[in-house]
Amino acid sequence: MATLEDVARLSGVTKSTVSNVISGKAAVREKTRSRVMAAIDELDYHPNLAARGLKKGKTLLFAVLVPTLQNPFYAKVMDVITQAALDHSYHVILCTTNRDLRLAHQHLQELSSRSIDGLIVMSIGTEFAQMLNSIPKDLPVVIGDWQGETYNVPHLPVIDIDFHTAGLIAANTLLDLGHRRIGVILEQPAHLKRLGGFLSGMTQRHITIPPGLIRAADPTLHSGYTQALELLQNEQRPTAIFATNDLMAIGVLEAATQLGINVPQNLSIIGIDDIEETSYTRIPLTTIALPKVAYGMTLVEHLLHTIEHPERQDANTILMRPRLITRASTGPNL
């Protein structure tokens, strides 16, 4: 690899001048400028960011801690984050924790030797709070979708998705369609905020959901299917089912198909997330879309902002609002 020195020698100036040409900070005579540019071209010179980083204390590199990419939500968000980073000439170091505190620590440990400009930590809760203390206080950090009950635990900015509102929207959508007997398929404990929003929507309209209609499930298609079968074979079966994520909602649709129940005539189904598959099922699913793109972009923008203005590191919470997408799986309660 060619260095600044090489370019300087070839164009008959010093490193400083070449540096000036590149940064554009100081004025350079047009003639020398073009000579330098020619040399840069000829040598195919690329500045060494590690060296620059050493000098300036900025590496144009940040890290992202994420539980797993196997959840389509995180996969999509990571795609967005790397893209947004590239747009700002940043690169991202990917660290998957598998929700394992030890792995997370190990990553943080190794990262502490790495001069990164910032860190995004996605989807952790109170049990990780202690870990956050081991992060140097001068490293810009933003938390993505904090899983704790309250937001006052870390004194760090949090970009969250308003899962409570997502649940509320689900409730209102079904209530507005005239449904009163509504089943819920819930991932425990990850989706308790969604359930909270849903139940508060119900309470506002003075509807109570019998406990038997709320069923715990794993966040898989199959688990949604199994739980839905049980709900639907109940003597007093619900006229609508709210699944706290789309994968389970697809399972519900399968169960309905299996039992010969028409959707949406005899059963409305609503999910949360808006994963790609929901538009591709036989009956496209109504769902509450999580703003994955906006979320990823905001994470990056917020982080870069903090990196550039470390003086006013705010520790507020930004709630990204989800949005109803009406498709074919919901209809009026006949």
Added chain:
Amino acid sequence: MATLEDVARLSGVTKSTVSNVISGKAAVREKTRSRVMAAIDELDYHPNLAARGLKKGKTLLFAVLVPTLQNPFYAKVMDVITQAALDHSYHVILCTTNRDLRLAHQHLQELSSRSIDGLIVMSIGTEFAQMLNSIPKDLPVVIGDWQGETYNVPHLPVIDIDFHTAGLIAANTLLDLGHRRIGVILEQPAHLKRLGGFLSGMTQRHITIPPGLIRAADPTLHSGYTQALELLQNEQRPTAIFATNDLMAIGVLEAATQLGINVPQNLSIIGIDDIEETSYTRIPLTTIALPKVAYGMTLVEHLLHTIEHPERQDANTILMRPRLITRASTGPNL
């Protein structure tokens, strides 16, 4: 952040001695050693890898170019790669290309300023071959699942998954069960190798598949569903369907359910990939598992090996073998 200098001062020695303690390369008297260690502890010193990298020319950092994380295959492989990297004290820079040549170029461009130790490029074909030329020849590179027809294009090591064999296994499995009239749902052009293997299996047993039974699809559940509906409403419908990935196979299952066709009694279904969902469908799907974990690990190990022994950079191809997983969706042709 504390520096070597700080540690040296606190322990009353020079930087060189501290460096020796850390690297363990030169002998250090036990007494000074422990004094240095104490200082390291007290100051919570972490070596600055950027500085070390500048000096030694090794950053313990490599980059991975991958089309998208939204395909569960890549998501899984990336999880494996980051994990394997961490085990060797490496970190990985994630670059998603979205199969866009321009984006790929942009990433490579930015990466050329980054002193990375190596590069993994996943899932590219001949159209990207030119791009590979713009990679500095002294940068260790390994290609993951090369999409080109032949392997002689890049003079770089290739770790590939033996998709041809995967297709062959599908063919043999169905033939052994007595199926003769077999439909194929194929992603074009990504899965042509799989089709090739399948057809060669058929040819070996002197079975010909009428062109009408091979249907092009997108790699989505819905597309599999649609194409399967058409195949199954044919007057002479197939007794088995081979879908070139699991998502489409799930769609086939849905179509069968919809038409009241029993699986596997009246229709066998086989897919490729072994994504998580295939074990969770109503009828768990028989599939040909791609060795994602072994694949990811091999990529990393091969890369690190090349980094450590740049002198004998081999340019061979390693084919990772897929493996049949028999579940409930296949049965004898009655």
Added chain:
DNA sequence: ATGAAAGCGCTAACAG
């Protein structure tokens, strides 16, 4: 066994 000094590639005053 430890220290002194040079240098990896770059930027940032400061001089001229």
Added chain:
DNA sequence: CTGTTAGCGCTTTCAT
């Protein structure tokens, strides 16, 4: 406008 100088944090001869 351009050159000189110093130094970011580390490793590595080479002396001592």
